Amino acid sequence: AQSVAQPEDQVNVAEGNPLTVKCTYSVSGNPYLFWYVQYPNRGLQFLLKYITGDNLVKGSYGFEAEFNKSQTSFHLKKPSALVSDSALYFCAVRAVGGGATNKLIFGTGTLLAVQP
Amino acid sequence: NAGVTQTPKFQVLKTGQSMTLQCAQDMNHNSMYWYRQDPGMGLRLIYYSASEGTTDKGEVPNGYNVSRLNKREFSLRLESAAPSQTSVYFCASSEGGGVFELFFGSGTQLSVL
Numbered sequence: 530a531q532s533v534a535q536p537e538d539q540v541n542v543a544e545g546n547p548l549t550v551k552c553t554y555s556v557s558g559n560p561y562l563f564w565y566v567q568y569p570n571r572g573l574q575f576l577l578k579y580i581t582g583d584n585l586v587k588g589s590y591g592f593e594a595e596f597n598k599s600q601t602s603f604h605l606k607k608p609s610a611l612v613s614d615s616a617l618y619f620c621a622v623r624a625v626g627g628g629a630t631n632k633l634i635f636g637t638g639t640l641l642a643v644q645p
Numbered sequence: 646n647a648g649v650t651q652t653p654k655f656q657v658l659k660t661g662q663s664m665t666l667q668c669a670q671d672m673n674h675n676s677m678y679w680y681r682q683d684p685g686m687g688l689r690l691i692y693y694s695a696s697e698g699t700t701d702k703g704e705v706p707n708g709y710n711v712s713r714l715n716k717r718e719f720s721l722r723l724e725s726a727a728p729s730q731t732s733v734y735f736c737a738s739s740e741g742g743g744v745f746e747l748f749f750g751s752g753t754q755l756s757v758l
Contacts, residue, residue, distance in 0.1 A: 561744065563746060565747075570751075570752075571751060571752075572649070572735055572737075572749030572750050572751045572752055573688070573735070573737075573747070573749045574749070575746040575747065575748070578744075578746060580744055619687065619688065632690060632693070632703065633678075633690070633747065634690075635680075635687045635688040635689075636687055637685060637686060637687040638687050
């Protein structure tokens with residue numbers, strides 16, 4: 530069965546410091562990987578995705594993510610955090626082929642808190 | 646461009662009551678989805694519609710029904726609400742296929758007493 534794990538419920542970082550939000554996945558086929566962000570009382574917004582190609586993908590608001598097939602990880606990163614980055618971040622995976630269901634599965638979310 | 650519009654934004658029901666959550670998208674997307682969001686559980690797929698005229702169960706379909714009324718609209722019905730259905734419900738749409746990202750509505754906060 531396909532699954533996504535976000536091992537940290539919350540990540541705290543000081544403004545200006547680099548941030549990493551971790552995500553690992555388990556799928557039977559090749560993964561399509563996504564990151565979404567949710568601000569308070571809002572729906573989720575798409576940040577970036579990995580489909581194929583370069584393992585480092587760049588997305589909105591200066592975020593990037595690195596796909597690591599051997600570690601089955603897709604960590605979200607930003608070189609310099611802003612207070613406005615404080616939000617709930619979700620990793621998601623869709624498996625393709627290998628008998629997978631092609632449904633998008635979300636992790637449980639990681640709350641990012643950036644202190645001024 | 647409104648994107649994905651959900652109504653209502655808030656609703657309080659008594660156990661056993663029924664209601665329908667409405668969702669409409671104006672992006673000409675093929676696929677539409679209903680998710681529920683619960684603390685510590687992330688988002689879980691209730692039902693989805695890969696294209697107009699088709700619907701399929703997701704992870705947690707029990708107690709819900711859906712209707713893909715046309716390409717734009719996808720409704721979620723609770724026939725007999727239960728306290729376990731207290732949640733925030735999100736509708737989403739996408740162009741279809743695994744490559745495309747989802748666009749979400751702003752959510753419906755439902756409380757079942």
